[in-house]
Amino acid sequence: MALHFELVTPxxxxxxxxxxxxxxxxxxxxxxxxEGHAPFMSTIRDGSLSIYRAQGATPETLPITGGxxxxxxxxxxxxxxxxx
Amino acid sequence: xxxxxxLKLRIGSVKSTQKITKAMKMxxxxxxxxxxxxxxxxxxxxxxxxxxxxxxAAQLAGGPAxxxxxxxxxxxxxxxxxxxxxxxGLAGAFNTNIVRAARRRAEELAAxxxxxxxxxxxxxxxxxxxxxxxxxxxxxxxSAIKSVTFEDARRVSDDLLARFAAGEFDVAELFYAKxxxxxxxxxxxxxxxxxxxxxxxxxxxxxxxxxxxEYEPDxxxxxxxxxPRNVAIQVFRAMLENAxxxxxxxxxxxxxxxxxxxxxxxxxxxxxxxxxxAAITTELVEIISGAEAL
Numbered sequence: 445m446a447l448h449f450e451l452v453t454p455x456x457x458x459x460x461x462x463x464x465x466x467x468x469x470x471x472x473x474x475x476x477x478x479e480g481h482a483p484f485m486s487t488i489r490d491g492s493l494s495i496y497r498a499q500g501a502t503p504e505t506l507p508i509t510g511g512x513x514x515x516x517x518x519x520x521x522x523x524x525x526x527x528x
Numbered sequence: 529x530x531x532x533x534x535l536k537l538r539i540g541s542v543k544s545t546q547k548i549t550k551a552m553k554m555x556x557x558x559x560x561x562x563x564x565x566x567x568x569x570x571x572x573x574x575x576x577x578x579x580x581x582x583x584x585a586a587q588l589a590g591g592p593a594x595x596x597x598x599x600x601x602x603x604x605x606x607x608x609x610x611x612x613x614x615x616x617g618l619a620g621a622f623n624t625n626i627v628r629a630a631r632r633r634a635e636e637l638a639a640x641x642x643x644x645x646x647x648x649x650x651x652x653x654x655x656x657x658x659x660x661x662x663x664x665x666x667x668x669x670x671s672a673i674k675s676v677t678f679e680d681a682r683r684v685s686d687d688l689l690a691r692f693a694a695g696e697f698d699v700a701e702l703f704y705a706k707x708x709x710x711x712x713x714x715x716x717x718x719x720x721x722x723x724x725x726x727x728x729x730x731x732x733x734x735x736x737x738x739x740x741x742e743y744e745p746d747x748x749x750x751x752x753x754x755x756p757r758n759v760a761i762q763v764f765r766a767m768l769e770n771a772x773x774x775x776x777x778x779x780x781x782x783x784x785x786x787x788x789x790x791x792x793x794x795x796x797x798x799x800x801x802x803x804x805x806a807a808i809t810t811e812l813v814e815i816i817s818g819a820e821a822l
Contacts, residue, residue, distance in 0.1 A: 452576060454678040454764050456569035472744050485580070486744040487753045511757075512750065514580060516741075523576055525678065525757070 447479040448519030449495070451506070451527065458527055464501070466520055467494040468513045477513075477520045484515040493522065532807065535800040539793060546789035552618070553782035560710060560775035566675065567707060567768040574765050581723065581758050584751045597689075597755040600722040601698045606643040608665070608697035609634060610688065610720070612704040612766050613650030614774040615671050620781030622705060622713065622774055623652040629715040630703040631659065645697060649684055649767075665696065676771055681764030688763070689756050692721055704766040705773035711780060713773035720762045723755060 446462035467476045469491030477484075488511055494503035510525035530538075585598055611630045613623045630653075634644045646656055648667035657664055666687065673680050688700060700721040705713040718724075743750055 450572075452573045454570055454573045454681075454761060455566070457572045470744060483741040484744070485741055485750060487750055512580075512754065514576075521576060523573060 447477060447481075450519065450521045451493070451508075452521065452523050453525065453527055463495055464498050465496040466522075467496075467503070468520075468522065469493070469508075470513070477515055479519075481515045481520070483517070485512065487512045488522070488524070530799075530803070532800065532803055535796060535803060539796045539800065542789050542792050542796065546786055546793065549782045549785040549789060553779055553786060556775045556779040556782060560772060560779055562675070563768070563772035563775050564707070567765075567772045570765060570768050574761050577754065577758055577761055581751070581754055584747055584754070585723070588747055588751060595752050595755055597692070597721060597759070598723050598751070601695070603698045604642070606645065606697040606699070607637050608645045608647055608688075608691070608700045608721075610647040610649060610684075610700060610702045610763075611653040611656060612702065612770050613648070613652040614770065615651045615673075616774075617652060618781065619774050619778040620784075622777035623650075623655075625713070625715040626703055626705055627653060627655050629717055630656065633701065633703070633717055634660065647688065647700075649763075650770075665691070676764070676767045678760070678764055681767055682760045684767075685756070685760035685763045688721070689759060697721075702762065702766050704770045705777070707769045707772040707776065710776040713777055718762070718766070720759055723758060 447465065449459060449461060449463045449466050450457065451459040465476050465478050467474055468486070469489050470486040471489050472486070474491075475484075475486070488508070490507075490509040492505040492507045494505050496503050506527060508522070508524035508527050511523045513520065513522045515521075588598075609630050611626060613626055617623070630646075634646075637644050644660070645663050645665045646653075646660060647665055648654065648656065650670060654667070657667075668684060668687065670680065670684075691697065692700065699719065702718050702720045704716060704718075706716040708714055
């Protein structure tokens, strides 16, 4: 029971891993993605991703700027212009 | 016949030239590895954004509120040729090939009665300045860039997009050298504005995308956000490929130069030895005949 999460910037593939949940700063509000999320696409605002490796674990935050997120059957892909 | 001293000097000078070309070759080889890696690392992002743009474009095609970046301005009178070249020379035919491809295209378009403008990204495209002195719209200074970052590509693409929004051109084509292998680089022209949607990718998406995708905000807004970014990515990708191609091309050119210098040294050494031998023989003959005369 894990969500496949990928974080990609134009310069490289930053992350590709199995996590429990990721909270993404969408333009119209934050949203959390768990495994089995419905297909979804959203632009994102500058902010931080919160990555939960396991249920109840302390999230790891990762600041990102510009881009969009795509959820499909394979998992979550975040295309960001920059990560810190 | 050249004197011994002159030959010796000549050999020395060719040898030091060979040392330089050899060093340049090794530097290019090391840089090539890094540039190739960078080009490879940029691929996942470009692929994904291309797929998303293709699927959105397929859905919205023919719709009313489609951005001119996708649908075009409705005209194709003015073409902007973006020519990406390197900042440094001594890379074999690298820059010449790109410039030639762009020039050929420009002549083709001019023959069709289109207006052609140039956007020079890279110092070595300036030959075009001589050929088309009044058609250069911009040549940003990129000489400070050591290794291409997305920021650099964004600066170029922002400039392009501003010009497009101002109606300076209808179609933009990008010329760069596609990196095939360290030995082969292909000068390529590619349309970047309006976005040429890869038909294959689009049809592949529409068949596999059976699930209904939710969009937030709506499709148009996402597409409007994505299209400029897509242009930046295309520019970025071209710059990365170009950087790799440049190093590959330079490595080859310098390899050839090193080999030529080696051949030249061999030839000159043989000539040097022969001349020396001839001088010794003459001297001996002189001594012997002198001794015999006594």
